[in-house]
Amino acid sequence: MxxxxxxxxxxxxxxxxxxxxxxxxxxxxxxxxxxxxxxxxxxxxxxxxxxxxxxxxxxxxxxxxxxxxxxxxxxxxxxxxxxxxxxxYAWPPALGNVFKRNGTVVSLVAALGIALALILTAVIQDPGVLYGAHAGPGAFYQVIPWWLMVVLAGGSLGFSVLALTVGAVRYWRGTGSKPGPVIAPAADATVDILTLRNLGGGGHGCNDTDEGFATHRRWSHQALMYGFLLCFASTSVATVYDHWLALEAPYAFLSLPVQLGTWGGALMLLGVIGLTWVKIVTDPVPVAKHLAGGEFALLALLFLVAATGLLLLGIRHTGAMGVLLAIHLGLVLSLFVTLPYSKMVHGLYRGLALYRSAQEKRTMKASSSD
Ligand code: SF4
Ligand code: SF4
Known part of the structure; x- marks a missing residue:
């Protein structure tokens, strides 16, 4: 202990x-x-x-x-x-140390992710292909082969999901949480998460920046969370198109994956800008200032992921597509790798805490009505 x-x-x-x-x-x-x-x-x-x-x-x-x-x-x-x-509660335990200097670590991982993707692409790809314009189905895979995308994205996301799962079990046990009712508390916690009810402050909002009430933080957080989920949905739908319907990217602007990704990316940008503004202007006394570096680094990474994704949509038929695709992939890989080792992990622990709180409330209510 x-x-x-x-x-x-x-x-x-x-x-x-x-x-x-x-x-x-x-x-x-x-x-x-x-x-x-x-x-x-x-x-x-x-x-x-x-x-x-x-x-x-x-x-x-x-x-x-x-x-x-x-x-x-x-x-x-x-x-x-x-x-x-x-x-x-991070897993593997040795990687818990990254939370001591989280801003530096997240920034370094982002830089390494971009460098790795650019170097790998340059090594395996002929310059004529990398800097050439590509169009039609399979254009992205002409620059970065499908197998490489699957190995890098699948490997990094798979490891992070494993680390998050083990971390969740370690947190649940370590905080002394006990078994209890499952379905109803899980439903309560899901509603709390999807509506971010607790950021509403009972309707008038929170003390975002000072003693006045506002809802900037709640709506910015909603935009970022739903934008992230839409982008994830976009990637999932594109995977189904590619593997089960034999439809290769890039897709038309009005197709489902592109629409989900475009709206998702735009919401992420809005959310990041809103949260960054609140963090800059907020009263610094009730804030843990030593954690600001990690929070700003993660917001910057999320901004770059969304911005390069949207930019890629705009220039995908030009000769700049190859390099930008490598940069975007490097940033996405960095985000995947840092999911369990950055502020992103707060979603998991907050969800478990809301679930435990709902369990305790329902158990209390049931025992007082007996
Ligand atoms: S404990 Fe946290 S969530 Fe509750 S009122 Fe204080 S700052 Fe807000
Ligand atoms: S001591 Fe302060 S923070 Fe705690 S319940 Fe009273 S007013 Fe709220």
Missing amino acids: PTESDATQEARRYLEVCNACRYCEGYCAVFPAMTLRREFSTGDMQHLANLCHGCKGCYHSCQYAPPHAFGINLPSSFATIRNESYEQ
Whole structure:
């Protein structure tokens, strides 16, 4: 068992005050989950930290926030504990260290991904093919062979899915989560995730930048999440077209894969721009500033993936397609590889925390109605 961190001890002290105060009870899922406990184990602290979505509502409304002597600042401490939980439960365990310098690691992986894709393409491809214009079915595979795309994309995504699955099991066990009802809590958590209900702050929004309420962060996050899912759907539909319908890319602009990818890419760009703006202008006190590098690096990577995908659509019939295709593929591979080792992993742990919270609420409700 690792030694408990300063952030965990600090947040536990805050929660002991919060459990007596309870002013923020209706703000988010954290406070109802807190009231179910009298004591907070390390696993409980990690669970509550992953349940927190960093709206800062409890900071801006707290009479004990800095400069008060209690110095209660839950959003900042919870952000640090979340990052520590990503590090602790990462698989393979040695790779958990990448969360210590996440901005540097994500930037390096992105640069290496681009370099690797460009070098591989240049090595295996004749310059006349790489810099030539290609059109018609199979044009992309004339530049980067189908087998190479499958090996690189399938290998990196397959490894990340394995790492995320093992990480999820390690997190679930490590935070002391117990078996319980499955279907109804899973449905509750799915609705919470798809609507990002907790980022709505009960309707008026969150304290995105200061003590005023706004919904910029919620809508930007929605745009990014749904944009990412649309792009994933685009790739999945294209795979079905290619392997089961024998229709090779590139596809017409109005085809399903291109439409899904275009709308998905545009939403991702909007989401990244919105989230970056909120991060730049927000009040820095209730924020864990040491984590900003990793967050900005991931936003930059997501921006580049979406931007190069859209640009590829615009210039796919020109001689620039080959190099841009290699750059886009390198960026996508970097994103796949960093899924378990960047802020992207928060979606998994937040989902598990919402599921556990829904389980606890339903178990409580059932036992009080008995
Ligand atoms: S954050 Fe402050 S106001 Fe909110 S419950 Fe805790 S002590 Fe009370
Ligand atoms: S920052 Fe928002 S989500 Fe996190 S504990 Fe405070 S009120 Fe809840």
